Amino acid sequence: MAGMGSVLAPLMDVIAPLIGKAIKAAMRTSGGMILLALMLLGPSFWLAAQGSAMRGLLACLLTLALCATFGVILAMKRAIGALLVAAVETARIGERSLNSTWCFMLEVQEAELHGERGNQLAQRIETLPLAEAEASLKNAVQAFLKVSETGGGLRGRLKRGLAETLFGHIESLTLAELRQESAASGGVDLLVVRDRMAAYIDARIVEEMQTTVRRFTYVLLLLSILLSLSGAFAIGLMGG
Numbered sequence: 001m002a003g004m005g006s007v008l009a010p011l012m013d014v015i016a017p018l019i020g021k022a023i024k025a026a027m028r029t030s031g032g033m034i035l036l037a038l039m040l041l042g043p044s045f046w047l048a049a050q051g052s053a054m055r056g057l058l059a060c061l062l063t064l065a066l067c068a069t070f071g072v073i074l075a076m077k078r079a080i081g082a083l084l085v086a087a088v089e090t091a092r093i094g095e096r097s098l099n100s101t102w103c104f105m106l107e108v109q110e111a112e113l114h115g116e117r118g119n120q121l122a123q124r125i126e127t128l129p130l131a132e133a134e135a136s137l138k139n140a141v142q143a144f145l146k147v148s149e150t151g152g153g154l155r156g157r158l159k160r161g162l163a164e165t166l167f168g169h170i171e172s173l174t175l176a177e178l179r180q181e182s183a184a185s186g187g188v189d190l191l192v193v194r195d196r197m198a199a200y201i202d203a204r205i206v207e208e209m210q211t212t213v214r215r216f217t218y219v220l221l222l223l224s225i226l227l228s229l230s231g232a233f234a235i236g237l238m239g240g
Contacts, residue, residue: 018086025082026075033071044232059232066227070220080161081213085206094202102194104140133178133188141171169205
């Protein structure tokens with residue numbers, strides 16, 4: 001098989017000049033969570049105090065801890081999202097990674113038919129059973145993710161997070177296409193599916209990533225508010 005590291009290396013070259021966008025997204029998120037925490041301190045203190053400043057302070061500490069925890073999680077998620085969107089828009093890494101995934105899958109088929117004539121390989125690729133196509137896809141994605149596990153520090157975490165998110169989107173979109181092709185044709189033509197996906201993969205990754213990050217943001221903000229206020233209320237009841 002072609003070295004998967006040679007596929008992820010150019011990906012990291014694309015990421016390097018875009019890390020500033022990820023850092024800005026993380027900083028904006030952190031600033032927003034700090035503002036939210038400050039806005040929640042007053043209501044949390046009031047709900048918990050009930051005549052006891054100690055309980056009020058305890059509720060404030062709980063609010064700060066919750067906002068800090070959710071803030072770190074959200075900041076990383078939004079940083080990876082901003083990095084992925086920027087990389088897709090500037091370097092079409094969705095299409096490039098899709099092609100690399102399919103090259104891996106086609107090499108697997110060629111290896112399994114080693115020594116056979118080319119027309120037999122072509123026939124196999126054009127009528128691959130759905131279960132076999134799905135297994136080949138999952139193996140390809142896992143192979144790329146395994147390579148991305150190396151490296152530490154912020155750059156390593158961004159690399160792993162970006163690879164997991166990128167290939168996760170590629171896998172889910174490809175599975176949908178494989179199943180649609182199988183339902184229509186009774187088998188899977190790998191080259192037809194690849195060519196069809198290449199026309200829209202980047203736009204779909206950006207759309208899905210932005211939707212995912214937006215929903216994730218709403219959920220964590222809501223959790224921060226609900227847990228902070230309910231925790232403060234519970235602390236107030238303890239004093240009753």
